[in-house]
Amino acid sequence: MKSLQRFQELSLYYKINILIIGLLLLSSCIIGAIMLKSTSRLLDSQMEKRGTEIASYVAALGSNDILLDDRFSLFDLINKTKSNNEDVRYIIISDSAGRILAHTFSGLLPQGLPEVLLPPQSMLNEPVPVHPQQASQSINNYYVTHFSSNEGPIREIMYPIESGIGYVRIGMSEKTTQMLLSHKLDEIILTTLLICFLAASGATYMTSRIIHPLRALSTAARQIQKGNYNVQATVQTRDELGHLSKTFNAMAVSIHEKDRENRRLLEELRTKEGMRASLMNKLFTAQEDERLRISRELHDETGQSMASLLAYMKVLLSKLTDNRQRQLLLDARDVAVSVLEGLRKMAVELRPPVLDYLGIVAAMEKYLTNFGRQNAIDVHFQPPNEKLIVSNEVSLTLYRILQESLTNITKHAQASQVDVELTKTGDHVKMIIKDDGRGIRPNAICNALQNNRLGIYGMQERAELLGGSLAFRSLENKGTTIILILPIGSDAYGKD
CATH class of the missing domain: 3.30.565.10 (Histidine kinase-like ATPase, C-terminal domain)
Incomplete structure (x- = not known):
């Protein structure tokens, strides 16, 4: 997950390069493996073919020496044949029972190599060629065995001698084949590295050409994000990026116009909001001033008038002798007192004096x-x-x-x-x-x-x-x- 997240955070430039080089490496490895396997098979086939040809040659020339039990001639034949072929590790001539009659080893046989080796039954049932010409044409009548000796892997080809009197065992060393394969592998690796280097150089150049317009668009977009709407993307290509650049520039112009319009509307809104706030402030101030004025008038003028009225009523009460008239005047005085209390309460609610003092x-x-x-x-x-x-x-x-x-x-x-x-x-x-x-x-x-x-x-x-x-x-x-x-x-x- 972390690797995927890091890859997603990489720039598009690096992503394209990694993709191209990765695909090239994968393709090169697959092609190299196929070529290496095909070359190995071809070399194995050529080695077996060469081994059978040498074996048929020795079998044709050494058959008379076997019949005459001429060991010296057999030693001379197989040693000269071995010295003339670098990839031949050894040559062994054995009789029909598998016993060794002659070999090219100066000492003991390599470890892992059997002294007595009999061919499979299927090979014994095959007809044995009599003449060398027939032997060279019948190279499929042989048996191949693989050994792991102290000298490395050995491919042994067992070829029958005419009339079934014995067999020729040719040991082909695979060191030459392995060296050749190693050389081919080095060539494939060097070729792959060279191709990847050239591809990386080309990919870097092409990617930079492709990414450059995108970087220009990205830079212009960041400028627009910062509020600079006058920026224009300079992409002169006629492909999709060019069309995208034209669309982006048109969008930037449209955003610039909309921004100017929004700024104008915002300024008008601020002006109107300021006017509204000022009017509301004046309205509340006028309201408070009017409340204060009304409160003072109720307290100073209307209240004083009601107090004077109560004083006159008190004087009248002292001079009245009729009980009925006195009661009416007392009721009127109670009403006046209630009105005076209501006026005072209203004056206090309009503007409480305790708030100011x-x-x-x-x-x-x-x-x-x-x-x-x-x-x-x-x-x-x-x-x-x-x-x-x-x-x-x-x-x-x-x-x-x-x-x-x-x-x-x-x-x-x-x-x-x-x-x-x-x-x-x-x-x-x-x-x-x-x-x-x-x-x-x-x-x-x-x-x-x-x-x-x-x-x-x-x-x-x-x-x-x-x-x-x-x-x-x-x-x-x-x-x-x-x-x-x-x-x-x-x-x-x-x-x-």
């Missing part, structure tokens, strides 16, 4: 206390461990998102408990609001936006305008967790 933590504590008492919900608030100093925008955003979240919990969540946690982490403030209600459906935000219920969407807009984030985590019937993270801001003040 005591800070966000105190404002949240007071609001949560009133919320829990008015809605019969168990509220737990965990303030930060350290003094929290945030900008005015962040303070207002925290308070408004807390208001909107608790309003949604009252209307939709059917919760019995709410946990609020406010912490400071580095240069960010984090608020977590968790309830045990029925949860928010995954598409609630999209549905709220489509149905013009902008509470949740407005919360996200407020957070994003200050560079923060608002996340919802909710499971059906398992409550909802709202996580708000905001940067503290630069125009922070020290009220807590």
Whole structure:
């Protein structure tokens, strides 16, 4: 697996070279093996043929010497024949019983060579040629035996002498054949190496010519990946690579045009997004300013007017003597007191003074206390461990998102408990609001936006305008967790 992975990681240049050289080596080895085997068979056949010719020659000339029991002539014949043929290791003449009559060994026979050797029965049934001319034409009437001696492998050819008076045993040494085969093997190896070298040189050259356009395309593709869409592949061939280069260049031009168009649209989108953010910021600022103005008018003007009205009612009550009129005036005073309390509550909700004078933590504590008492919900608030100093925008955003979240919990969540946690982490403030209600459906935000219920969407807009984030985590019937993270801001003040 590792070898395959490494091969896959190689360059196409090396893969093609390895493939070509590998195929050449395989083909050369197969052809060399076939040639070597054919040459070996041919040499074996030629050796047997030569051995039978020599054996028939000796059998024809030595038959009379055997009949006359002229051992000297037999020794002279076989020694001269051996000296005239380099590949003949020995010549033995034996009688019909296999006993040796004459041989060319100066000493003992080589180890592994039998002294008495009889031919097979099939050879004894064959007719023996009488004349040398017939012997040279009947070279198939012989028997071949292979021996492994201390001098190496020996191929012995047993040839019958006429009238069946004996046999000629010619020992052909295979050293010459092996040397010739070794020489042929060296030639095949050298030829294979030369062919592989030439093929490798040619393959390297052709591969470089083929790979060069691909490298140019690869370089151009990397430039496009880096964002340089003006690059063009310079491939001048008319083959498939040339067509691919033209297609690639056309694609690069198209991508360049699309990139310019996308950049233009992105710039327009950024401009519009900036305008939208600016308008949203101005909208929220105007909303807060209007709330502050209305809160002050309700507190300063309308509240003072209602207080004056109550004072006049008190004066009238002191001067009335009719009980019925006094009761009517008392009822009217109670209504005026209720209206005055409602105005004060509305003014506080529009812009709580504690937010401006005591800070966000105190404002949240007071609001949560009133919320829990008015809605019969168990509220737990965990303030930060350290003094929290945030900008005015962040303070207002925290308070408004807390208001909107608790309003949604009252209307939709059917919760019995709410946990609020406010912490400071580095240069960010984090608020977590968790309830045990029925949860928010995954598409609630999209549905709220489509149905013009902008509470949740407005919360996200407020957070994003200050560079923060608002996340919802909710499971059906398992409550909802709202996580708000905001940067503290630069125009922070020290009220807590």
